[in-house]
Amino acid sequence: xxxxxxxxxxxxxxxxxxxxxxxxxxxxxxxxxxxxxxxxxxxxxxxxxxxxxxxxxxxxxxxxxxxxxxxxxxxxxxxxxxxxxxxxxxxxxxxxxxxxxxxxxxxxxxxxxxxxxxxxxxxxxxxxxxxxxxxxxxxxxxxxxxxxxxxxxxxxxxxxxxxxxxxxxxxxxxxxxxxxxxxxxxxxxxxxxxxxxxxxxxxxxxxxxxxxxxxxxxxxxxxxxxxxxxxxxxxxxxxxxxxxxxxxxxxxxxxxxxxxxxxxxxxxxxxxxxxxxxxxxxxxxxxxxxxxxxxxxxxxxxxxxxxxxxxxxxxxxxxxxxxxxxx
Numbered sequence: 030x031x032x033x034x035x036x037x038x039x040x041x042x043x044x045x046x047x048x049x050x051x052x053x054x055x056x057x058x059x060x061x062x063x064x065x066x067x068x069x070x071x072x073x074x075x076x077x078x079x080x081x082x083x084x085x086x087x088x089x090x091x092x093x094x095x096x097x098x099x100x101x102x103x104x105x106x107x108x109x110x111x112x113x114x115x116x117x118x119x120x121x122x123x124x125x126x127x128x129x130x131x132x133x134x135x136x137x138x139x140x141x142x143x144x145x146x147x148x149x150x151x152x153x154x155x156x157x158x159x160x161x162x163x164x165x166x167x168x169x170x171x172x173x174x175x176x177x178x179x180x181x182x183x184x185x186x187x188x189x190x191x192x193x194x195x196x197x198x199x200x201x202x203x204x205x206x207x208x209x210x211x212x213x214x215x216x217x218x219x220x221x222x223x224x225x226x227x228x229x230x231x232x233x234x235x236x237x238x239x240x241x242x243x244x245x246x247x248x249x250x251x252x253x254x255x256x257x258x259x260x261x262x263x264x265x266x267x268x269x270x271x272x273x274x275x276x277x278x279x280x281x282x283x284x285x286x287x288x289x290x291x292x293x294x295x296x297x298x299x300x301x302x303x304x305x306x307x308x309x310x311x312x313x314x315x316x317x318x319x320x321x322x323x324x325x326x327x328x329x330x331x332x333x334x335x336x337x338x339x340x341x342x343x344x345x346x347x348x349x350x351x352x353x354x355x356x
Contacts (some may be wrong), residue, residue, distance in 0.1 A: 039269035064233040078210045078245045084109040085154040090145040115153035122350035148198040160209040164216025182281035192273040200258040207242030228310040235314040276325035283322045
């Protein structure tokens with residue numbers, strides 16, 4: 030049985046997590062110790078999360094301007110040819126309703142509009158450029174797949190509500206960004222170092238990921254509403270008031286889990302027995318409680334016929350996402 034410990038480095042009076050390695054005594058780190066070490070790490074002013082590509086960050090700022098023109102947006106995207114190529118590929122996918130091929134950035138900007146183009150750029154950046162780690166790459170990839178599904182479902186659900194939800198897609202895409210940031214930080218170990226199994230990390234990461242995610246959104250200078258929703262997407266409430274976009278993300282996450290796009294994959298069935306995922310063990314940190322989902326539906330004014338329409342639209346979205354994922 031492998032016994033691992035966090036390797037801790039004392040800087041000033043803070044404990045900063047650098048990598049995970051066996052300790053001298055061979056004793057496993059308790060959940061409480063792990064939670065405390067992670068808390069200190071991500072609250073430390075020394076912690077630096079992975080950063081957005083410059084073009085994506087600048088486009089986020091540009092999208093808030095009423096006077097941004099097409100030529101200016103195209104010039105900005107052309108500064109990062111790899112990101113621009115990924116953007117065009119996404120624009121031509123069924124996820125964005127492509128009927129005729131979009132062959133130029135100018136056409137993409139005109140057809141999608143700045144707000145939706147911003148979402149495409151963020152999806153491309155977060156999906157392929159920002160979170161890279163050799164240590165916990167499989168777990169990070171699972172977060173990416175789940176978050177992409179929640180983003181597209183959030184946009185679909187928002188259309189059936191009476192609320193202004195400009196950032197629904199972005200909040201869905203980044204609702205678990207704290208998990209990605211934490212896994213990258215913990216997986217960045219020197220070559221040859223043995224990492225603690227990721228299955229041991231989920232309880233502490235689950236407790237911290239909203240706070241870490243909100244901090245990442247702030248560092249990235251995302252709109253305050255996005256950072257707020259990330260910080261409260263499980264509780265959904267600002268004081269005693271339900272934030273509608275947080276409710277949208279909760280419902281989107283519930284639908285994603287129901288249709289096989291949850292963070293935790295469905296157990297494998299072998300000989301009549303169910304084997305839990307090696308990445309997550311028995312942890313199901315992504316499934317919103319049933320009562321919370323009911324509360325989200327009520328807060329959004331979704332019942333009866335509207336829920337049927339939402340379900341039908343979400344099935345279309347997931348079918349399109351599946352075709353892109355397997356294409």
